[in-house]
Amino acid sequence: METLSVSASHGGTQGVYAHQSAATGTRMTFSVFVPPQAKAGPVPVVWYLSGLTCTHANVTEKGEYRRLCAELGLMFVAPDTSPRGEGVADDPAGSWDFGLGAGFYVDATEAPYAANYRMWSYITDELPALIAAEFPADMSRQSITGHSMGGHGALTIALSFPDRFRAVSAFAPIVAPAQVPWGHKALGGYLGPDTAAWRKHDAVALIEDGARVADILVDQGEADGFLAEQLKPHLLADACAKAGIGLTLRMQPGYDHSYYFISSFMDDHLRWHAERLA
Amino acid sequence: METLSVSASHGGTQGVYAHQSAATGTRMTFSVFVPPQAKAGPVPVVWYLSGLTCTHANVTEKGEYRRLCAELGLMFVAPDTSPRGEGVADDPAGSWDFGLGAGFYVDATEAPYAANYRMWSYITDELPALIAAEFPADMSRQSITGHSMGGHGALTIALSFPDRFRAVSAFAPIVAPAQVPWGHKALGGYLGPDTAAWRKHDAVALIEDGARVADILVDQGEADGFLAEQLKPHLLADACAKAGIGLTLRMQPGYDHSYYFISSFMDDHLRWHAERLA
Numbered sequence: 408m409e410t411l412s413v414s415a416s417h418g419g420t421q422g423v424y425a426h427q428s429a430a431t432g433t434r435m436t437f438s439v440f441v442p443p444q445a446k447a448g449p450v451p452v453v454w455y456l457s458g459l460t461c462t463h464a465n466v467t468e469k470g471e472y473r474r475l476c477a478e479l480g481l482m483f484v485a486p487d488t489s490p491r492g493e494g495v496a497d498d499p500a501g502s503w504d505f506g507l508g509a510g511f512y513v514d515a516t517e518a519p520y521a522a523n524y525r526m527w528s529y530i531t532d533e534l535p536a537l538i539a540a541e542f543p544a545d546m547s548r549q550s551i552t553g554h555s556m557g558g559h560g561a562l563t564i565a566l567s568f569p570d571r572f573r574a575v576s577a578f579a580p581i582v583a584p585a586q587v588p589w590g591h592k593a594l595g596g597y598l599g600p601d602t603a604a605w606r607k608h609d610a611v612a613l614i615e616d617g618a619r620v621a622d623i624l625v626d627q628g629e630a631d632g633f634l635a636e637q638l639k640p641h642l643l644a645d646a647c648a649k650a651g652i653g654l655t656l657r658m659q660p661g662y663d664h665s666y667y668f669i670s671s672f673m674d675d676h677l678r679w680h681a682e683r684l685a
Numbered sequence: 686m687e688t689l690s691v692s693a694s695h696g697g698t699q700g701v702y703a704h705q706s707a708a709t710g711t712r713m714t715f716s717v718f719v720p721p722q723a724k725a726g727p728v729p730v731v732w733y734l735s736g737l738t739c740t741h742a743n744v745t746e747k748g749e750y751r752r753l754c755a756e757l758g759l760m761f762v763a764p765d766t767s768p769r770g771e772g773v774a775d776d777p778a779g780s781w782d783f784g785l786g787a788g789f790y791v792d793a794t795e796a797p798y799a800a801n802y803r804m805w806s807y808i809t810d811e812l813p814a815l816i817a818a819e820f821p822a823d824m825s826r827q828s829i830t831g832h833s834m835g836g837h838g839a840l841t842i843a844l845s846f847p848d849r850f851r852a853v854s855a856f857a858p859i860v861a862p863a864q865v866p867w868g869h870k871a872l873g874g875y876l877g878p879d880t881a882a883w884r885k886h887d888a889v890a891l892i893e894d895g896a897r898v899a900d901i902l903v904d905q906g907e908a909d910g911f912l913a914e915q916l917k918p919h920l921l922a923d924a925c926a927k928a929g930i931g932l933t934l935r936m937q938p939g940y941d942h943s944y945y946f947i948s949s950f951m952d953d954h955l956r957w958h959a960e961r962l963a
Binding site (some may be wrong): 414415416417418420467468469471473474578627630661663665666667668670671674 | 692693694695696699747749751752803895907937939940941943944945946948949953
């Protein structure tokens, strides 16, 4: 692991790191905020998965999480959203919702993406091992959140590893990729046309198929331009109601899809996580 | 005035705006956060002047000021740091510490900069009139802060308009440009070789020449790579001590010159301002 930068921040340290990933076959960059409490021993870990077009940098710069992570004693880990670099296949059409910056947190099975687009393995296996080895992390206390495509990642990963994550939340998540255009394109492109293979990467389908978590916090802006066509939080509400999952879905009047929205509610999400990580 | 973007944030609105400036002869961009209290009537205004290379965007994205401005009822205005656009003279050497992004909050008198580099008039005259006309601002309650070159701007403007600003603070300010390389280059380039003309744009010289404010808050990172050569806060401390100005100078161990430093102490500065704007 290589340290790209470390700055003191809110009493802790905000670092950016890179390493050669075996999962993706590429150099991967991520950021970690270590709160001051880590000087006294390992601290719980909040994972934040970012949305389409983002790298680790968006939430690191605009997420406004450090003040409260420092107060609550939470480590905050922000990975990249796809493999990158020379030789990594991108969408031939150059779109922003598939390929680079749009890994959708799956292990691709379709050529040419299967070679590098293995974000599921990277996020659920390789990077946690690196965090455990290199940082003062209490890996028995982890939680996960994310935005948009990263909310999809957080929900599907939490539902797939209910014993690992003590809390899950999301900002404006894609809740049912199999039912929306972004998901059709991504899951079709990475996993192929057999929609049976998509179900373990669709939060609503996972719940329908029996996956469970205790509760979920979701914030969704009502002025979000992607709400009606791509996000459809009512599908998650319906699935949770049928499954007995305690969903707190907060529709936020006037808020859009940007980091101005995310940062406005970051404190509430961190408190939700801290209560469940205590 | 043209609205470039407005987003709901922390219960208020974060906007980015542009207008044709008579002072600079260019199109100028700035950001304004309007807190929720403005729905009930005009609110006090905190001016934030940015440092070298910055636009309005740096603090708007990374400053972490909105949460507390929304709580305390403060408007937060972030202007650009220089004129920009076709025909605006830049440093022929292309450096980052003179010309574009480095206006130093002076009205240039030297060719070719005198044509557009009139940031003093822009910040102290033209933009306040626009803010008063277009936003729910209580212009009888203003304060000012800034970072690095913007700290220099905040200090010199507050010392020059003691009846306008009820509070002044700075993050890692240039306190005595006439005594450091950045200042020699900028004041020499914009104002010419007669150093007598520099004194009204040098906080330490202004205080030596009799300018007064009640008190000043300054935070300075001890790991700031510009501290020893360019910033020299002890010069401000000496001048304030002799003048009877109440300087609170906090040296912050481990902190660098970045927005990770600024955002860590933004809350303290906003509270300092709010107490004096009440």
